[in-house]
Amino acid sequence: MTPLALIDNLEHLPNPFTQFDQVTHQLTNYENKLEQTDYRRDLQLALCFIYSYNGSVATFNSYRREVERLILWSWQTQQCPTTSLRREQIEEFIHFCMSPPQEWIGTKNVSRFKNHMGARIQNPTWRPFVAHVSKLDFKEGETPLAKHHTLSQAAIRATFSILSSYYGFLMQEDAVQQNPVALIRQKSKFVKKEVTRKQVRRISNLQWDYVIDTAEELAEEDPVTHERTLFIMNALLGMYLRISELVADERSAPVMGDFIKDADGHWWFKVLSKGNKERLVAVSDDMLSALIRYRKFRNLPALPTVAESTPLIPKNRGQGAMTSSRQVRNIVQFCFDKSYEKMCSEGLATDADDLRVATVHWLRHTGISEDVKTRPKEHVREDAGHASMATTDKYIDTEYRERHASGRKKLIRPH
Structure with a gap:
């Protein structure tokens, strides 16, 4: 049976600790299940667990996605609440997530619930899994197909991590006696061990020159539209901001007053980053000049x-x-896109390739990768908001450069 959503978006979700009946009222197709105490308790516990992450919509959505998939699978295929699942069933669920049936897979993101005559009702076109195509394939006209759905290694690791936290919560609530996720000893059959450090995805210095030149040209041609564009590009790379740190959300709304001058006359930018932690980013002279230009325009x-x-x-x-x-x-x-076109028109198509697949987050990676070449990595770590030095170390490419330099003259036909 094609499943329907159980848990609405955070802004529409009543507090499950005090208004659980309002939640179940929307789930008309699960009425038979929710008339049974075990299933009703199962959903309430899950909602309370997920709702505790309401400080961040992104985190809430991640935890909702994993726990909701487990509930739907448990209720529909195992005919039991998640509190009754054993270790071998959790393993079966992981296999299911890696290759779900096509009726569980959508080909585009749609809302879970929709408004109908003043009420929130389940959207019949929603699916627990969504197939995607790469950014480049999408540009070339390819569309997602359910049969091509795959689960990345990062997604599998997230499933293990979140479900383990969920069962830890259930143990605290005396709903289960043990954590079946933690009992899976051979997680390696699901999650591959990375034998080496991944290369950081970034654009080259040449590509950035074209990107920022393009932004400046756009700002000269149409300042009303693109002075903001230019400032956004400078801020994303120059202060290695995440998108969530640039736009307003339920946690914070970045304002000009977040630029702060200290007693020594140095400028800093105050950011509310992941985990609701504030950090200060050192504002360079170039970034300060970009800010002055943007403010004068406004x-x-x-x-x-x-x-x-x-x-x-x-x-x-x-x-x-x-x-x-x-x-x-x-x-x-x-x-x-504009920079890619310009590079191609100037005979630099090969050098421009990365711009076809690059994302916003690559700008953050690029800024960090460049700074860590010349600044103490402890300073870069603080500006980037990394939780550990190991994360910052990923951006240091000296080892790779030396390793490749020693390997360039390897012979396929030795003398």
Whole structure:
């Protein structure tokens, strides 16, 4: 049977600790299950666990996705609540996620619930899994097919991690006696061990020169539209920001007053990063010049004042801060596409290739990779907001350069 969603988006989800009946009222197709105490308790526990991550929509969505898939699979294929699952059933579930039936797979992202006559109802076109095609294939006209759905290694690791946390929560609630995910000893048959460090995905210095030149040209031609574009590109690379740190959401709304001058006259940018942790990013002279240019265009004083509440990135229309991360992606993609076309027209098609597949996050990687060549890695780590030095170390390519230099003269036909 094709499953329907169980858990609505955070902004529409009643507090399951106090308003659980309002949640179940929407789930008309699961009425028979929810009349049984075990299933009703199962859903309430799951909702309470997921709802505890309501401080971040992205984290909430990740935990909801994994736990909801498990509930749907457990209820429909095992005919039992998740509190009754054993280790071997969890292994079976992982196999299921790696190759789900086509009726569980969608080919585009759709809403889980929709509004109907003043009520929230389950969307029949929603699916627990979604097939995707690469950015390059999509540009060339390919469309996703359910039969081509695959689960990445990162997704499998996330499934293990989140479900282990879920069963840890159930143990604390005395709903289960042990954690069946933790009992899986041979996780290696699902998750491959990486034998070497992955290369960081970034654009080259030549590509960045073309990208920022393109942004500057766009700003000269159409400042009303593209002065903001230029500032966004500078901020993403120059301060290695994530999209979530640039747009407004339920946690924070970046404002000009987040640029702070200390007692020594040095400028910093205050960021609310992952895990609701604040960090200060050192603002370079070039980044400060980019900020001054952007503020002058917006008819603001050259530099921010203390506690200035002007939105950092304004909406296209109306008042307030930009809230759409998709809009930022579109802006960056437009610059990448224009830069790719320009490089190709100048005979640099081979050098331009990465711009066809690059994403916004590559700019963060590029900024960190460049800075770690000349700055103490401890300073870069603090600016980037990395939890450990091991994460920053991934951006140090000296070992790779030396290794490749020693290997370039390897002979296929030795003397």
